[in-house]
Amino acid sequence: MYACLIPKKNKVFEVSKVDEVTISKAITQSYIKELLEFMEVDVAIVGAGPSGLAAGYYLARKGIKTAIYERRLSVGGGMWGGGMMFNKIVVQNEAKDILDEFGITATEYQEGYYVADSVEAVSALCYRCVKAGARIFNLISVEDVMIRENDRITGLVINWSAVSLANLHVDPLVIRSKLVIDATGHDAEVCRIVTRKIGNRLDTKTGNVIGEKPMWAEVGEKELVAEAKQVFSGLLATGMAINAVFGYPRMGAIFGGMLMSGKQVAELAADLLKKNAGG
């Protein structure tokens, strides 16, 4: 009956019959299956910016069960826009091998400075992270943490981002994780939640989130990867969240530190998991 409504074109493909309800069931069942599968993980990463994606890749590649929760529709955080919407990023010498590992094309601008396309960089980070086995849940916001005996963080409280956007009163759900990584960027949201809920007890000079300092790219990049440690029992940080938590300078559109920090936090998390398991 509807065949006459479809204009006749030169045929390139023969399209088989499709049923909308089958499509809907396929999406719903496979999503729920994975949501349940990742309700208990080794590492839960909050934020899918460059540092969170790099951390997810390096963790998953070690066979560590990793979930990433991203509040926005798209992953990549602040990387898409390069510097002031010129969609190029700069990476210094020390992180060039990470670009190579992800297959991101980079050209040397001047000795020690490599330039890459930010769209290619985000796409490669995301693709390799997912292919390594990390599961990214976008459109989900982390609104709280779960704390158990000995004041250890043992999971995340999650809700659809649309719930807070629409200001709806809907209770969240919870996932359990052996470690949590705050990769939420400048806001260091998970660390701020912890101090708001249980006081100034982070492993910083003040116990609080100190807040990032003004722009000084070199110092910001150096401090970011200078020391990797737990911020609180069960909680690690990576990327700009580290600069915000410990009060280091911001660094703008240089992204080597973000990638190195993601790799570094993955190493630290792997060591802690081994130690906690008595290995």
Ligand code: 48F
């Ligand atoms: O901001 P973002 O890109 O953090 P990053 O990985 O990289 C920082 C650089 O982009 C740039 C820079 C380089 O020198 O300064 O800013 O440290 O990515 C953070 C991601 O976390 C998400 C947010 O939407 C973004 O994609 N996010 C933030 N809070 C939450 C969250 C939350 N509560 N729940 C889920 N996702």
